[in-house]
Amino acid sequence: MRFQARSTLAAVCAVALLGTGCGTTSINAGSAGGPDPEEICEGPTEDYTIGVSQANVAEPYRVRMNTDIRRAAAEVEQFDEVQFLDAAQDNSRQVSQIRTLITKQVDLLIVSPNEAAPLTGVVSRAYNSGIPVVVLDREINGDSYSTFIGADNEKIGRKAGEHFADRLLPDGGKVVELRGLSGSTPAAERGKGFRAGIRGSGIEIIASADGQWLRAEAQSKMDAILKAHPRVDAVYGHNDPMAEGAHLAARSAGRASGTEFVGIDGLPIPSGGIKAVQRGRLSATFVYPTGGEEAITAAKKMLIDCEPVPAKQTLPTRLVTPENAAKVYRRLNSR
Template identity: 60%
Template sequence: MSSLRSGTILLAACVVLTACGTTSENSGGGGGQTTGASTKCKGTGGKYVIGMSQANVAEPYRQRMDDDIKAAAKGVPQFEVRFTDAQQDNARQVSDVENFVTQQIDLLIISPNEAKPLTAVVKSAYDKGIPVLVLDRKVEGDAYTEWIGADNTEIGRQAGKYVAEKLLPSGGKIAEIRGLAGSTPAQERGDGFRDAIKGKNIDIAVSQDGDWLRDKGQEKADAILKSNPDVQVIYAHNDPMAEGAYLAAKAAGKQDSLKFIGIDALPIPSGGIKAVEAGRLSATFVYPTAGKEAVAAAKQILVDCQQVPKTQTLQTQLITKENATEVYAKANGG
């Protein structure tokens, strides 16, 4: 075979590979999913199984996230979504993801219980060519297709600004009830809050982990109020813990002398917006579940054969007595 003919064949082979996309280019094998459409995409005629690995459904926010994914997925006839509940157990969630990979799912959605323990299994799925959408909480590194969520540091900063300007303009003492210690929102909501109150003569007298749960928030607040009776504001990292703190204060007869702040603002009867409207919480902040955005991203990847951005940051909003009724009505189609 002449060298000219060999070169022509080699060039033709390269053109074919360029048109189709190589395995490593599209699937994440070796180099991650950095360029090209996902090899999982079969267009509108395909059928796709999506695995949704939830950290837990004991939090109303996480149940709402699952519900939002189910509702959005109904609008994409090609999708079948399978859900798991890790029940705040890292090892269980790792196993859930491994089972999804064994089932050969077409795309993984995960809201990690904690960042570090879930990083390796998420990377393993991603490196096998499975597109991965990470919602709300993060993993370490960048071995995923897209992260979708709100800016928790900014939410914490806005909460601190609200306390400094509206609740304690002359300074004072607060207590903090944090989320699960190893989860990124807990760290970021605490960091942002501290940044905003710096130099404002506001002292965080005590900080306790409430693990995002209402009953644990109530338990921690009960102990806080006994050991620090002079706190004036309780900043909780989510609405259920803030409501738990309110119940603890009510049991102690202190509900009228304290102010409570939460985060999530779910537009449901038991959510934070209604708690603000009723006067139990002074404020909360909208924290979108990212459910509908995740399904839209999955459609882009699997059905439309399009790339998605590495990060999709969703917007928050301060909810107070002044706008709670209006925001609730709008969120529910009013």
């Protein structure tokens, strides 16, 4: 791991939480500060340490993200060490963990923020202290990072709404929305997009609850909603575990039959959303790539190849239905 190239800059910036004004030429041209590409890239003759700050590992999606990062990093011999830290959905804990990675002077930070606003300051601090930062899946406020990698959550939400309007409930109906963690950007964007997708369709959102991205929490919230609402035609879960939690609650109440359940993630694993579609628990899901492989590709470009990276990388997605689930599952596992 290299310390000397960044030691003076880090010492100056470490005293300030936000560290604005530190740094020289930015990898992300949209930001006023940030690491100097000439300082951070030592080429293929050096070893590098990467710090990964994960919002939680309670979601299968995040476990898969870490797996994808670990697998891709193992193929780059210069990536000597990858340190994974679990914030366990605790903003303060994630802030503290990133501060520790800054103190250790990791060569690059990969972060998937628990929530945007509470993590913005410390991520900006890392970036402005000279550490290149890859933000995955969930955004922060502002642009103090090297690159953001993720799918278009608002577009996915809109496509989900259109699927409800066009295929699942063409004559309208009553829908329950199970949201992700309220302060996370995907939750806001998936909700906004969904409302745009169902606009003018006769579909009514009769209840909306924060399931915190977790199956058990969503199951509990859905159980209460079912008691309060004698008619529920469909459930829109901001991720597959919450949609599955809703299905479990409806099945326990004897109300799963005839109810549509849709989620997002589409993990190609036996317990993932694609298999849930194949087995009839979910009506549909949307593939939401983890970006783990792309994050390591970006790290290699910045640290080893001395190449620029785009400020934003939007990953592709696709709708998964019973008609194409088997094919999508095979294709994603053949990569």
